[in-house]
Amino acid sequence: MSPELDLTRTSTRKALLRVVPLLTVGGFMAYIDRTNLGIAALDLTGDFGMDPKTYGLVAGIFFIGYMLFEVPSNVIMHKVGARPWLARIMLSWGILTILSAFTQDTLQFTIVRFFLGIAEAGYYPGVYVVLAMWFPRATLGRAMAIFLGASPVALAFGAPIGALLLRLGGTLGWSGWRWLFLIEGIPALFVGVLIYLLLPSRPADAKWLSTDERTALENALVTSPVDSQAEELHGLRLALRDRRVLLLGTAYLGVNFGFYGLAFWLPQIIKNELHIASSLTVGFLVAAIFLPAWVASLVVARHSDRASERVKHLIWPMGIGGAVLMITPFFGIPWASYVAIGIAAMAIISAYPVFWSIPSSFLVGVAAAGGIALINTIANAAGFIGPYFIGWMTQLFGDSRWGVFGIAVLMLVCAALIRYVSPSLPASVRGGDKAKSPSVGTSKV
Numbered sequence: 001m002s003p004e005l006d007l008t009r010t011s012t013r014k015a016l017l018r019v020v021p022l023l024t025v026g027g028f029m030a031y032i033d034r035t036n037l038g039i040a041a042l043d044l045t046g047d048f049g050m051d052p053k054t055y056g057l058v059a060g061i062f063f064i065g066y067m068l069f070e071v072p073s074n075v076i077m078h079k080v081g082a083r084p085w086l087a088r089i090m091l092s093w094g095i096l097t098i099l100s101a102f103t104q105d106t107l108q109f110t111i112v113r114f115f116l117g118i119a120e121a122g123y124y125p126g127v128y129v130v131l132a133m134w135f136p137r138a139t140l141g142r143a144m145a146i147f148l149g150a151s152p153v154a155l156a157f158g159a160p161i162g163a164l165l166l167r168l169g170g171t172l173g174w175s176g177w178r179w180l181f182l183i184e185g186i187p188a189l190f191v192g193v194l195i196y197l198l199l200p201s202r203p204a205d206a207k208w209l210s211t212d213e214r215t216a217l218e219n220a221l222v223t224s225p226v227d228s229q230a231e232e233l234h235g236l237r238l239a240l241r242d243r244r245v246l247l248l249g250t251a252y253l254g255v256n257f258g259f260y261g262l263a264f265w266l267p268q269i270i271k272n273e274l275h276i277a278s279s280l281t282v283g284f285l286v287a288a289i290f291l292p293a294w295v296a297s298l299v300v301a302r303h304s305d306r307a308s309e310r311v312k313h314l315i316w317p318m319g320i321g322g323a324v325l326m327i328t329p330f331f332g333i334p335w336a337s338y339v340a341i342g343i344a345a346m347a348i349i350s351a352y353p354v355f356w357s358i359p360s361s362f363l364v365g366v367a368a369a370g371g372i373a374l375i376n377t378i379a380n381a382a383g384f385i386g387p388y389f390i391g392w393m394t395q396l397f398g399d400s401r402w403g404v405f406g407i408a409v410l411m412l413v414c415a416a417l418i419r420y421v422s423p424s425l426p427a428s429v430r431g432g433d434k435a436k437s438p439s440v441g442t443s444k445v
Helices: 003-018 020-035 037-048 052-080 082-100 106-120 123-134 137-148 150-166 176-198 211-222 236-241 243-273 279-307 311-330 334-355 366-379 381-397 401-424
Strands: none
Touching: 003 020, 003 137, 003 211, 020 082, 020 123, 020 137, 020 150, 020 176, 037 052, 037 106, 037 150, 037 176, 037 243, 037 279, 052 082, 052 106, 052 123, 052 366, 052 381, 082 106, 082 123, 082 176, 123 137, 123 211, 123 366, 137 150, 137 279, 137 334, 150 176, 150 279, 150 334, 236 366, 243 279, 243 311, 243 334, 243 366, 243 381, 243 401, 279 311, 279 334, 311 334, 311 401, 366 381, 381 401
8 A cells, every 4th residue: 555545544534533423413413403393293283283285385495495595505605614604504503493492373483494494505515515525536425424324313313302302391381392492403503613613624724634644635636537527517607507417406306305205204104104192102113214224325335435336326226215115005004114114215315425426526616516506406395395295195185105106206207317317427426437536625615
């Protein structure tokens, strides 16, 4: 092993221990807030008199604000730096999560959820850009998997924690869902402060790397050979008009459609289909689905890194997840449907880290900030459409099964879309060039 390669590996290991955990805690807090609405809904819908269609609208309105401000947020981060901007995001959404506990009707709660989406806009795509600036392709998938593990882990642990917090209902005259949002909003404030104090925006700012380690890592990111396609997109306007960006965003919508449909509705599906009265039991059954899904995502991402291939590692999880969800409504056995949803969740969540290793293969600098944000913006339409769609189908047919079937169809269509766009992607993400490592770190973020 050459000294340069040894230094690169040492600096990468340090970044995995110093950068990724801090960002992952932030992602964990985001998903605790975002998806515990599903647990809160066990009480909230009764207090505010929401029917399934209205709840779906309230759950999805968050993503309208999120989508409107995602690209501007990432462009601002590119200019001001990751550390202050990501800290601002954490602090503002912590405050708004706490405020949601004080709302008095459906309208007030909906307004707060909308502004919460504005506050959080840019955190996830911002982190994707930061990770691409810290990790060469050989370890980028693994870093993405650790960070994106925050979402299934938050769903797994957040559900039982949220169910326990619901038991505070009646304390000081407050409903349990109010205590849930109040208590879960406070840690986000502390995480925001920690990000501001501890996060180096890029390797050049990391005091815990030696001069030689910083140089080796920056050389691996900036001066390594680049696919010819990766050199195309440095400008923001080019990235926002590129067909690959638009098609990837549309395809990613299918993954998000599956995830958010399950995240917001799974607690109620379990409660109603399995006839379980205890919110705590519901919380543990949700955890039993998403913890194995997190482990599966780590395994798939590691295999994708070692194979230097992304496209097949993305199409297969999307196809499996869609196929399993498609047959789930026809089982007729509630617990068999529960197991099938668990398998589908493993497939869906395994697609996330692999997908986010693709855009950085052809997006560089401000194009990465804007292009990645645009992909996420398109995909997060699913956060609004998915919950509303399941709510509408549940109200129309009297149960949630046909909503799940609709999610399955869209996931399969989007898997086919990934196959369609794959020939225009760099050979390095199609397994056609294992030697090359694209430049992903020229941004000023």
